[in-house]
Amino acid sequence: MTQIFAYIPFSNGVAEDVAMEFPAAAAKIDKTASLTAVLTGSGPDLDKVANEMTGLYAEVIKIDNTALVYPNAEVVRKALLNIIPAGAIVLAAHNTFGMDLAPGLSIKMNAAYAADIVNFDGVEGTTLKASRQELGGAVSTHVAVDVSSGAVITIRPGSFTAVEGKTASGSVVDKSGNAGDLSAKRKFLEIVQAEVGDVDITKADVLVSIGRGIEEQENIEIAEELAKAMKTVVSCSRPIVDAKWLEKGRQVGTSGKTVKPKVYMAMGISGSFQHLGGLKGNPFIVAVNKNPKAPIFQVADIGIVANIIEFMPELTSAINDL
Amino acid sequence: MEILVCVKRVPDTAENEFELNSAGNDLDRGDLVYSVNEWDNYAVEEAIQIVDKTGGNVTVITVGDGESEEVLRREMAMGANNGILLSDDAFGGSDGKGIATILKAEIEKGKYDLILTGAQADEGAGQVGGMLAAMLDMPYASLVNKIEVGEGTIKVGREIEGGNQEMNEITLPCVLSIQTGINEPRYVGIRGIRKVASVEIPVKSASDLGLAADSVGKTGAKTRRIDYFTPDMGVGAEMLEGSTDEIIAKLIEKLKAKGGL
Numbered sequence: 001m002t003q004i005f006a007y008i009p010f011s012n013g014v015a016e017d018v019a020m021e022f023p024a025a026a027a028k029i030d031k032t033a034s035l036t037a038v039l040t041g042s043g044p045d046l047d048k049v050a051n052e053m054t055g056l057y058a059e060v061i062k063i064d065n066t067a068l069v070y071p072n073a074e075v076v077r078k079a080l081l082n083i084i085p086a087g088a089i090v091l092a093a094h095n096t097f098g099m100d101l102a103p104g105l106s107i108k109m110n111a112a113y114a115a116d117i118v119n120f121d122g123v124e125g126t127t128l129k130a131s132r133q134e135l136g137g138a139v140s141t142h143v144a145v146d147v148s149s150g151a152v153i154t155i156r157p158g159s160f161t162a163v164e165g166k167t168a169s170g171s172v173v174d175k176s177g178n179a180g181d182l183s184a185k186r187k188f189l190e191i192v193q194a195e196v197g198d199v200d201i202t203k204a205d206v207l208v209s210i211g212r213g214i215e216e217q218e219n220i221e222i223a224e225e226l227a228k229a230m231k232t233v234v235s236c237s238r239p240i241v242d243a244k245w246l247e248k249g250r251q252v253g254t255s256g257k258t259v260k261p262k263v264y265m266a267m268g269i270s271g272s273f274q275h276l277g278g279l280k281g282n283p284f285i286v287a288v289n290k291n292p293k294a295p296i297f298q299v300a301d302i303g304i305v306a307n308i309i310e311f312m313p314e315l316t317s318a319i320n321d322l
Numbered sequence: 323m324e325i326l327v328c329v330k331r332v333p334d335t336a337e338n339e340f341e342l343n344s345a346g347n348d349l350d351r352g353d354l355v356y357s358v359n360e361w362d363n364y365a366v367e368e369a370i371q372i373v374d375k376t377g378g379n380v381t382v383i384t385v386g387d388g389e390s391e392e393v394l395r396r397e398m399a400m401g402a403n404n405g406i407l408l409s410d411d412a413f414g415g416s417d418g419k420g421i422a423t424i425l426k427a428e429i430e431k432g433k434y435d436l437i438l439t440g441a442q443a444d445e446g447a448g449q450v451g452g453m454l455a456a457m458l459d460m461p462y463a464s465l466v467n468k469i470e471v472g473e474g475t476i477k478v479g480r481e482i483e484g485g486n487q488e489m490n491e492i493t494l495p496c497v498l499s500i501q502t503g504i505n506e507p508r509y510v511g512i513r514g515i516r517k518v519a520s521v522e523i524p525v526k527s528a529s530d531l532g533l534a535a536d537s538v539g540k541t542g543a544k545t546r547r548i549d550y551f552t553p554d555m556g557v558g559a560e561m562l563e564g565s566t567d568e569i570i571a572k573l574i575e576k577l578k579a580k581g582g583l
């Protein structure tokens with residue numbers, strides 16, 4: 001029987017949403033599989049989340065150790081290697097922690113690795129068929145994963161239906177005594193909070209958001225003018241911040257701000273999942289992109305194939321003429 | 323410090339409209355424009371800046387075919403001192419573990435204090451760095467956006483959700499995957515490329531590296547791409563067509579209806 005272990009990320013006593021998505025992912029791998037939640041941490045926060053997980057998972061393993069208060073991937077990996085049986089499938093989130101943990105864990109387990117999976121077609125024999133994207137979401141692929149000696153798989157948060165309500169009545173198994181040596185060559189020091197910027201894009205009902213399609217720093221003015229006509233501010237995708245054309249506080253996405261506008265104008269943004277991950281509340285998305293195949297057109301409400309450098313000024317003057 | 327930076331030649335997402343080939347099992351690669359993986363330029367820039375301060379050398383390495391030599395030259399034009407090309411028909415079809423296995427074989431022949439990779443490449447996996455570290459039993463940190471070099475240890479910042487930064491101390495030698503934005507990669511002009519055009523780049527095969535052919539490539543792969551497909555994403559966007567004036571008139575109507583104006 002397939003054994004699946006889901007590593008539950010949480011902070012401040014609250015499980016991340018993906019904890020509710022692992023059960024659906026596991027069922028798509030193999031309906032008959034056993035599914036166990038695994039949590040590492042220490043103290044009341046750990047106990048609180050572990051208890052909550054018994055409503056979703058038939059078995060919940062907790063590993064309580066002060067070395068695990070902050071989830072340092074090197075330490076967590078050591079603990080997991082002493083708990084997870086050979087040949088099992090480990091699920092983690094494809095987030096900044098999962099990316100830190102999972103590839104190395106797969107090597108130490110001598111297991112297959114599959115990253116950023118968005119769907120599963122199930123196991124046949126020892127082959128698991130799954131779907132993922134490449135090239136920033138421009139293409140989708142099926143992959144075959146040989147799970148004969150186990151697998152470590154990260155799933156894309158938000159890709160599987162979250163379970164609602166109480167679907168299991170499991171119990172917590174304390175395996176803190178099995179964690180073994182948790183010394184590490186990497187030591188966590190502190191978290192430095194992101195800087196607060198000059199404009200707060202999280203409060204805006206409308207955002208004019210620019211991506212790499214803006215091409216040059218001088219062109220940002222064109223977007224500023226459109227934003228002014230629409231009585232709002234400019235936000236952006238990551239490359240604009242990397243280039244230091246706008247400050248970090250303007251970036252929408254998983255490593256930037258989460259915004260909830262009513263209308264989102266995506267100008268020259270391809271639509272990577274890390275960018276869209278910052279867009280909540282189901283806004284009305286208008287995408288303008290010169291590439292008719294840009295992935296943003298799959299999620300946008302309105303699509304326009306155009307050069308934004310020419311299109312935005314025309315739209316600005318039409319709005320100003322209203 | 324002796325720094326090794328792993329780089330990859332990838333299709334340029336900004337320059338290409340991706341089409342499937344007629345069999346539907348691969349991209350139509352005939353007309354694709356390739357470049358260096360975006361993340362790798364940041365890794366090379368960081369390595370050069372560290373060596374400028376501490377002394378030492380930057381070596382760039384790639385696993386690829388003959389055409390991958392051009393990405394090594396580009397990074398050498400940025401300022402990397404050496405390039406190494408690992409190339410063999412037996413490497414084709416390698417999964418992340420296969421690539422890491424090939425890189426490891428060469429890394430063990432040298433002595434590096436620091437090994438850098440990009441945070442991710444064209445396949446969006448973000449796997450080679452973490453695998454390599456585990457194989458070499460070195461500590462690892464992913465998504466690094468700050469490096470402060472000390473004696474025998476370094477301080478690294480990892481970018482985590484919301485743009486917050488997780489600071490760590492890590493012992494050398496180690497492997498780090500570099501996130502974009504850590505620096506501003508220098509520009510490489512045609513003249514820079516010309517300067518390194520005749521520098522010799524050693525090419526190493528599976529047997530040079532002492533690799534069993536079945537540990538890498540298609541046969542060694544536990545994860546393999548079956549095909550490309552077009553996902554069923556629902557209806558997709560309503561595409562506005564016509565003259566620019568017509569499009570703008572329609573768009574303004576929609577924006578008014580949705581509270582955008």
Ligand SMILES: Cc1cc2nc3c(=O)[nH]c(=O)nc-3n(C[C@H](O)[C@H](O)[C@H](O)COP(=O)(O)OP(=O)(O)OC[C@H]3O[C@@H](n4cnc5c(N)ncnc54)[C@H](O)[C@@H]3O)c2cc1C
Pocket residue numbers: 096136210211212213214215236237238239251252253254255256257267268269270271272273274275278288289290291294306307308309335336441442465
């Ligand atoms: C851990 C991690 C976290 C990340 N976090 C974030 C995040 O928080 N936010 C974020 O945005 N990204 C994030 N990224 C980066 C993300 O993966 C993408 O690289 C990024 O979102 C791409 O930005 P883009 O769409 O502006 O650029 P590209 O993908 O290069 O797209 C540019 C688009 O503009 C179009 N275009 C070009 N010129 C024109 C023109 N003149 N007119 C019209 N269209 C044009 C092109 O067709 C293309 O579709 C993260 C990545 C990682 C690995």
Ligand SMILES: Nc1ncnc2c1ncn2[C@@H]1O[C@H](COP(=O)(O)O)[C@@H](O)[C@H]1O
Pocket residue numbers: 327328329330359361362383384385386418421438439440441442443444445446447448449450451
């Ligand atoms: N073929 C390759 N040759 C050298 N380095 C590679 C190769 N593939 C991936 N890498 C390195 O691993 C990083 C992450 O790529 P990936 O794990 O494929 O997402 C890249 O930025 C490179 O530094």
